[in-house]
């Protein structure tokens with residue numbers, strides 16, 4: 248039987264350079280653990296299933312936010328617009344303030360679970376944590392979506408080639424018809 252080696256000699260930079268060509272939507276994952284709010288910028292987020300509504304996020308478990316998500320068992324996933332690049336930088340720790348201060352930026356509300364939800368996000372998904380799988384440095388978290396806010400109508404914030412970018416389309420003030428979506 249063929250054996251697959253767990254570790255390879257692949258250079259990490261080659262992996263990073265390859266992954267840098269995978270354009271990602273930029274999101275903020277946020278949680279509330281008692282009095283403490285915590286959140287991080289994350290591109291490793293995707294839909295998992297529509298029936299039942301579940302999403303998936305990959306979070307480094309050595310970070311601040313993972314510990315709070317694991318304890319609170321709730322998180323929001325907030326899809327950012329291009330105009331929210333400053334929020335992405337704050338929540339990635341690129342601008343250097345302490346984690347609680349990240350919430351000084353943007354308007355935050357709560358829906359069902361108690362996790363902070365960004366009111367002006369393109370979309371905000373309020374979730375409880377259904378499953379967590381920890382492997383190596385990261386946890387794959389499956390969120391059970393309890394509530395969704397949809398704003399849409401603005402250009403998305405994307406991350407490509409280690410830089411923030413957006414699409415060419417004109418999205419401002421579009422009145423999107425979600426009934427046309429093939430998925431939902």
Ligand SMILES: Cc1cc2nc3c(=O)[nH]c(=O)nc-3n(C[C@H](O)[C@H](O)[C@H](O)COP(=O)(O)O)c2cc1C
Pocket residue numbers: 273285286287288289290291292305306307309310311312313338339340346406
């Ligand atoms: C564009 C971008 C995408 C990122 N995606 C992820 C991600 O998917 N998962 C993750 O754990 N960290 C990701 N990070 C790094 C975290 O945002 C960063 O390490 C943050 O400071 C972690 O905060 P915490 O210590 O509160 O968890 C990303 C950073 C950037 C700039």
